[in-house]
Amino acid sequence: MMTNPTGRITQGQFSFLPDLTDEEIAMQVDYGLKKGYSWQVEYTDDPHPRNTFWEMFGMPMFDLQDPAGVMMELKNCRQTFPSHYIRLMAFDSTRGIESIAMSFIVNRPAVEPGFGVVRQEVNGRSMRYTIHSYATDKPESQRY
Amino acid sequence: MGAPLYSIPGTTSAPANEPAAAPAPAAAKTVAEVLAQSQVESVMDELDRDLVGLAPVKQRIRDIAALLVIDKLRSARGLQAHNPSLHMSFTGNPGTGKTTVALRMAEILHRLGYVRKGHLVAVTRDDLVGQYIGHTAPKTKEVLKKAMGGVLFIDEAYYLYRPDNERDYGQEAIEILLQVMENQRDDLVVILAGYKDRMDTFFQSNPGMSSRIAHHLDFPDYSQGELNQIAGRMLAQMNYRFGVGASEAFAEYLQRRIGQPHFANARSVRNALDRARLRQASRLFADRERELTEADLSTLSEDDIRASRHFQTS
Numbered sequence: 001m002m003t004n005p006t007g008r009i010t011q012g013q014f015s016f017l018p019d020l021t022d023e024e025i026a027m028q029v030d031y032g033l034k035k036g037y038s039w040q041v042e043y044t045d046d047p048h049p050r051n052t053f054w055e056m057f058g059m060p061m062f063d064l065q066d067p068a069g070v071m072m073e074l075k076n077c078r079q080t081f082p083s084h085y086i087r088l089m090a091f092d093s094t095r096g097i098e099s100i101a102m103s104f105i106v107n108r109p110a111v112e113p114g115f116g117v118v119r120q121e122v123n124g125r126s127m128r129y130t131i132h133s134y135a136t137d138k139p140e141s142q143r144y
Numbered sequence: 145m146g147a148p149l150y151s152i153p154g155t156t157s158a159p160a161n162e163p164a165a166a167p168a169p170a171a172a173k174t175v176a177e178v179l180a181q182s183q184v185e186s187v188m189d190e191l192d193r194d195l196v197g198l199a200p201v202k203q204r205i206r207d208i209a210a211l212l213v214i215d216k217l218r219s220a221r222g223l224q225a226h227n228p229s230l231h232m233s234f235t236g237n238p239g240t241g242k243t244t245v246a247l248r249m250a251e252i253l254h255r256l257g258y259v260r261k262g263h264l265v266a267v268t269r270d271d272l273v274g275q276y277i278g279h280t281a282p283k284t285k286e287v288l289k290k291a292m293g294g295v296l297f298i299d300e301a302y303y304l305y306r307p308d309n310e311r312d313y314g315q316e317a318i319e320i321l322l323q324v325m326e327n328q329r330d331d332l333v334v335i336l337a338g339y340k341d342r343m344d345t346f347f348q349s350n351p352g353m354s355s356r357i358a359h360h361l362d363f364p365d366y367s368q369g370e371l372n373q374i375a376g377r378m379l380a381q382m383n384y385r386f387g388v389g390a391s392e393a394f395a396e397y398l399q400r401r402i403g404q405p406h407f408a409n410a411r412s413v414r415n416a417l418d419r420a421r422l423r424q425a426s427r428l429f430a431d432r433e434r435e436l437t438e439a440d441l442s443t444l445s446e447d448d449i450r451a452s453r454h455f456q457t458s
Contacts, residue, residue, distance in 0.1 A: 058282070059282065059286070061286075061289055063290050064289055064290055064292070065261045065263050065290070065292070065293050065294060066260055066261050066292040066293025066294070066331070067293075068260075068289075068292035068293055068328065068331040068332070069288070069289025069290065069292040070289075072285075072289065072292075072328070073289070
């Protein structure tokens with residue numbers, strides 16, 4: 001049974017939609033900036049759902065007024081990592097919240113091999129299940 | 145100036161001073177319509193009213209505004225109207241109003257729809273140049289990112305280039321600046337400011353910078369009459385006024401002060417007034433039992449002005 005027929009990982013906002021265009025991304029960023037969030041760019045080649053900490057691309061961007069700055073950084077990141085997963089995250093620093101308020105993927109590899117179920121027999125007939133990304137079978141530089 | 149640079153999430157402060165952006169500027173056919181939509185006229189009038197003198201600067205701002213208005217009309221007609229490069233350099237002696245005009249410029253460009261947000265980020269060398277290798281580029285880029293959608297005002301820009309030190313990181317900052325000024329001129333406007341002679345040498349040693357700046361505005365020194373006017377406005381703003389004979393005394397003070405070294409135009413006027421306020425305060429302070437009226441508290445007397453050391457040396 002195929003649970004993800006489009007073959008795309010679905011993490012964060014908008015991940016069931018077609019890829020956002022740059023204008024749409026800029027509009028989302030602008031929305032976040034108006035809310036007072038700060039944006040940051042992150043990338044990874046290991047999109048396991050439990051891998052919540054991706055690598056930061058540069059510093060988080062505080063005190064921005066306009067999405068052009070975030071888009072500039074995103075462009076840099078895309079040039080550096082053209083076939084990695086790249087996401088934008090908005091951090092809400094309101095006291096008591098202090099966490100990520102928005103997060104969406106803005107760049108993905110052309111082919112996403114997806115995940116397989118791994119079964120492990122323990123304690124006689126008991127089974128343990130986990131998922132495993134096919135991409136991470138390869139060494140880091142050859143994944144995508 | 146007192147407002148914090150950061151914004152607090154959850155507070156809705158942004159829309160308060162935002163001019164109601166005209167939703168459909170497509171229909172504008174006359175200059176008047178564009179002006180009505182952008183409310184630029186009120187900013188220009190304010191500029192005329194609030195700033196004394198500076199005729200060539202005001203004229204150039206009017207020209208720029210006119211060009212942007214006509215460009216709007218052109219694009220409404222389907223004619224090509226590519227955004228002109230609006231990077232500027234403000235040169236002039238100290239206290240001639242460079243920063244004040246830059247603030248206004250951000251607002252004018254915002255009303256005309258040339259920059260999207262219309263905020264001003266004022267920086268100096270310290271904010272752009274790092275302290276060790278690899279520190280400068282991220283620092284400069286961070287400032288540029290903050291300024292996007294608005295105006296980046298680099299005060300005393302000539303400090304960026306230190307010809308006596310080959311390994312100075314200022315050059316790196318200049319290169320990044322140039323790159324962004326060229327490639328993202330829709331996103332931000334850079335204004336360099338500094339004293340005339342030093343900016344001239346700065347531009348001579350950085351021809352790339354000079355040629356990327358379309359508008360070189362020179363701020364003339366104020367005449368004595370203009371300085372008097374400025375003093376009057378500053379006093380009115382601070383809720384003070386000149387007493388009998390004080391206005392004439394101040395004119396005489398300016399006459400003596402202008403010829404002397406380190407005269408900084410409007411800034412010197414402000415300082416002179418501040419010192420006069422100090423003298424007024426201690427004059428009132430000395431008389432402990434007297435009941436002070438509002439007039440007493442807000443009047444600078446002739447003696448307060450004439451106590452200046454510029455009157456005593458003669």
